[in-house]
Amino acid sequence: xxxxxxxxxxxxxxxxxxxxxxxxxxxxxxxxxxxxxxxxxxxxxxxxxxxxxxxxxxxxxxxxxxxxxxxxxxxxxxxxxxxxxxxxxxxxxxxxxxxxxxxxxxxxxxxxxxxxxxxxxxxxxxxxxxxxxxxxxxxxxxxxxxxxxxxxxxxxxxxxxxxxxxxxxxxxxxxxxxxxxxxxxxxxxxxxxxxxxxxxxxxxxxxxxxxxxxxxxxxxxxxxxxxxxxxxxxxxxxxxxxxxxxxxxxxxxxxxxxxxxxxxxxxxxxxxxxxxxxxxxxxxxxxxxxxxxxxxxxxxxx
Numbered sequence: 530x531x532x533x534x535x536x537x538x539x540x541x542x543x544x545x546x547x548x549x550x551x552x553x554x555x556x557x558x559x560x561x562x563x564x565x566x567x568x569x570x571x572x573x574x575x576x577x578x579x580x581x582x583x584x585x586x587x588x589x590x591x592x593x594x595x596x597x598x599x600x601x602x603x604x605x606x607x608x609x610x611x612x613x614x615x616x617x618x619x620x621x622x623x624x625x626x627x628x629x630x631x632x633x634x635x636x637x638x639x640x641x642x643x644x645x646x647x648x649x650x651x652x653x654x655x656x657x658x659x660x661x662x663x664x665x666x667x668x669x670x671x672x673x674x675x676x677x678x679x680x681x682x683x684x685x686x687x688x689x690x691x692x693x694x695x696x697x698x699x700x701x702x703x704x705x706x707x708x709x710x711x712x713x714x715x716x717x718x719x720x721x722x723x724x725x726x727x728x729x730x731x732x733x734x735x736x737x738x739x740x741x742x743x744x745x746x747x748x749x750x751x752x753x754x755x756x757x758x759x760x761x762x763x764x765x766x767x768x769x770x771x772x773x774x775x776x777x778x779x780x781x782x783x784x785x786x787x788x789x790x791x792x793x794x795x796x797x798x799x800x801x802x803x804x805x806x807x808x809x810x811x812x813x814x815x816x817x818x819x820x821x822x823x824x825x826x827x828x829x830x831x
Contacts, residue, residue, distance in 0.1 A: 636681040637825050640706040642777070643668040643684070644713045647691030654716045654804050661689065663714040663804055667790065670810060671710075674818040680825065698780035702742075706783040708753060708824060710817070711775065713789040714804055720767030721813060722789040723757055725750040726779050727772040742782050749784040753824050757786060760820035765799050766812060784828070788817065 643664035645651035651660025665686070672682040683704045685697040692700075701709050715722070728744040737745055754770055761768035778785045790813060795801030802809035 637679075638681045638683060638704050638706050639675055639821060640683045640685065640701040640704055640709040640783070641668045641672055642697050642701065642709060642711040643686055644711060645691070646686050646689055649691040651713075652715055654714055658805050660714045663790065663810075664712040665689065667712050667714075667810060667814065670814045671712075671817055674814055675821060678818065678822055680821065694776040695780065698742075698777035701777070701785075702780075702782050706781075707828060708821060709778075709781050709783050709785040710821075711778055711785065711787040713787060715789055715791050716804070718769075718789075718791040719794040720769070720791060721761060722791060723754050723768060723770045724773045724775055724778075724787040724789065725754050725770075726785070727774050728779060737782065739780055741779060743779045743785060746782060746784055749828070750786060753784040753828070754786045756824050756827070757788070757817065757820040760816045760823065764812065764816055766793060766816065784824075 643661075645659075645661035645664060647661075649661065651664070654660055654663060665688075668684055669687070672684060675682050683700065683706065685700045686692045726743040726747055728741055728747055730747040731741075731744040733745045743750070758768050758770050773787070775787045778787055790804060790810075792804050793800075793802040793809060804810075
């Protein structure tokens with residue numbers, strides 16, 4: 530008994546009424562090879578089914594013996610009801626690759642420049658009080674207050690040493706400061722004196738002459754000076770604004786203001802303060818901290 534199966538046979542025996550030596554069948558994407566289990570088994574009608582590669586050639590149908598018919602029936606059922614394939618297993622991301630993090634914001638940097646130091650004592654403010662001592666004390670107080678607000682602080686000196694003006698400018702410029710306060714003290718005048726560079730404003734440039742580098746920042750320095758003056762206007766401490774040629778301000782590539790502390794003269798309804806008065810210094814530090822915090826909100830480095 531022979532039956533024809535609608536497979537496309539790629540290779541088979543063409544001898545009639547005999548088992549094929551090998552039959553390779555293809556149904557859609559499925560390929561099946563049917564061949565005798567052992568050499569010579571074809572005459573006994575024994576066959577097994579297995580998958581194998583396709584070969585060239587094609588025959589519309591295959592005639593074969595009863596044993597192969599059973600194998601073909603099994604293959605036909607398999608072709609019509611293919612074994613379901615398991616879903617692909619998702620490949621976990623490479624754990625060795627860290628997740629992409631957003632760039633860390635650049636810290637806001639303020640440079641504090643306590644004038645004088647070492648053998649360069651500055652002015653004698655009181656009998657036993659030197660300018661270099663007041664500026665350093667004021668800088669330490671102000672640095673602590675600013676850091677408490679999350680502001681990075683760089684000091685051109687943090688002890689009693691004399692730092693050349695050019696080196697002070699190099700420290701500030703290397704830090705890419707967002708603001709710089711040069712601190713001075715005087716026994717004359719009253720309250721707080723604010724100064725910006727007397728250089729004429731110029732446009733920004735990639736390369737700036739060292740001696741006049743501040744010229745590209747004068748406009749911003751004037752704005753920061755006004756911010757500080759406004760902060761003092763809400764207190765009883767008198768403040769004045771001016772312009773002068775002050776080292777190392779002319780060499781700085783950031784908004785820069787020189788802050789000079791003088792005694793606060795008494796006036797009707799206003800208490801006077803000596804420069805050495807801790808309460809006076811604390812009040813000045815508080816105002817400067819608030820002003821720098823406001824400047825931080827308003828200022829964006831180009």
